Amino acid sequence: MSVQRKIIHCDADCFFAAIEMRDDPNLRNRPLAVGGSAERRGVIATCNYDARRFGVRSAMSTAHALRLCPDLLVVPPNMDKYIHASREMRNIFYDYTDLIEPLSLDEAFLDVSECHRLKGSATLIAEEIRQRIYEKLQITVSAGVANSKFLSKIASDLNKPDGIFVIPPKNVEKFIKTLPIGKIFGVGKVTQAKMHNMHIQNCEDLAKLSIFELVEHFGSHGKQLYELCRGIDLREVTPKRQRKSLSVEHTFADDLTNTDACLAKVPGLFLQLHSRLRRMNTWQRITKVFAKVKFTDFSSTSIEKTGLSPSKENYEALVREACERKNLAVRLLGLGIRFVDEKEEDEAIQLELFEKFPELLLERQKN
Numbered sequence: 072m073s074v075q076r077k078i079i080h081c082d083a084d085c086f087f088a089a090i091e092m093r094d095d096p097n098l099r100n101r102p103l104a105v106g107g108s109a110e111r112r113g114v115i116a117t118c119n120y121d122a123r124r125f126g127v128r129s130a131m132s133t134a135h136a137l138r139l140c141p142d143l144l145v146v147p148p149n150m151d152k153y154i155h156a157s158r159e160m161r162n163i164f165y166d167y168t169d170l171i172e173p174l175s176l177d178e179a180f181l182d183v184s185e186c187h188r189l190k191g192s193a194t195l196i197a198e199e200i201r202q203r204i205y206e207k208l209q210i211t212v213s214a215g216v217a218n219s220k221f222l223s224k225i226a227s228d229l230n231k232p233d234g235i236f237v238i239p240p241k242n243v244e245k246f247i248k249t250l251p252i253g254k255i256f257g258v259g260k261v262t263q264a265k266m267h268n269m270h271i272q273n274c275e276d277l278a279k280l281s282i283f284e285l286v287e288h289f290g291s292h293g294k295q296l297y298e299l300c301r302g303i304d305l306r307e308v309t310p311k312r313q314r315k316s317l318s319v320e321h322t323f324a325d326d327l328t329n330t331d332a333c334l335a336k337v338p339g340l341f342l343q344l345h346s347r348l349r350r351m352n353t354w355q356r357i358t359k360v361f362a363k364v365k366f367t368d369f370s371s372t373s374i375e376k377t378g379l380s381p382s383k384e385n386y387e388a389l390v391r392e393a394c395e396r397k398n399l400a401v402r403l404l405g406l407g408i409r410f411v412d413e414k415e416e417d418e419a420i421q422l423e424l425f426e427k428f429p430e431l432l433l434e435r436q437k438n
């Protein structure tokens with residue numbers, strides 16, 4: 072890559088809690104969390120910094136959080152407000168680049184390599200974005216600036232809250248050396264323990280291993296480790312591409328003469344569909360599943376249903392129904408999935424959150 076990339080990772084500080092404190096002065100200057108209630112076995116979604124001083128963390132059970140911090144005030148979430156704020160933030164990002172990769176409602180990578188505003192200084196751009204978000208939404212955002220996603224994400228955490236940390240290209244080598252291995256993308260608790268056993272504490276230690284040794288000890292992750300511990304991460308900032316659907320179909324050399332013959336073809340098609348879905352590596356949500364049948368007279372029919380999971384059994388049921396629409400042999404069968412479209416994307420994030428924290432949904436229905 073000849074051009075130096077400029078990547079900003081923006082991350083709002085205790086996002087849900089920040090919005091609640093903004094809207095109600097009574098919630099400020101005291102330990103506050105947004106989450107489900109202890110009586111309903113709720114968990115903490117986000118907490119403010121006053122609460123963090125007591126050891127309260129997100130994803131912790133609310134009951135546990137209250138034991139750590141008896142004064143903790145837990146309020147139910149207002150998802151609509153968070154989604155609205157998230158959109159406002161994204162609109163500001165779009166003034167600088169179209170290359171925006173959201174990670175969640177309050178976090179995103181921005182590739183500003185091609186942005187000419189503020190003399191193309193990624194640092195000044197990040198500062199201006201932070202300032203504008205504060206003016207527009209009265210919440211603070213932290214930013215990390217570096218030449219890769221990996222380093223910009225680490226950087227945004229270093230001067231949190233309301234801070235910025237810049238790793239200029241010339242400092243990457245020095246910065247990476249002392250970086251604890253636990254900060255490396257993809258290194259979880261198990262790998263970390265294994266590395267500690269090998270007396271590897273930071274990236275400098277890890278960089279002493281050859282790529283062969285890394286592959287030997289850490290398998291397929293080895294090559295990536297070799298690069299990351301040198302501060303190399305060529306992953307691109309990829310705006311969410313909106314694919315509307317995914318399908319596989321097959322025209323058979325010999326017509327399938329009855330429903331059972333059609334059903335016998337479903338497992339094979341189903342496997343193909345699933346392997347393509349896996350390769351897409353998408354986080355888009357599925358809204359519908361469908362099956363398509365083309366008969367010997369070249370007429371075709373399709374059936375799609377909402378709210379069904381893309382399981383083999385569901386596809387079998389769809390194919391059966393479609394085949395039985397006409398008393399004709401079948402020349403083509405197709406199976407497919409439709410995804411949530413762009414306008415519904417925020418709603419999808421919302422659903423994802425509710426899946427993570429189902430008790431939030433209960434709280435919401437109650438209100």
Ligand SMILES: [Mg+2]
Nearest residue numbers: 082083084177
């Ligand atoms: Mg955040």
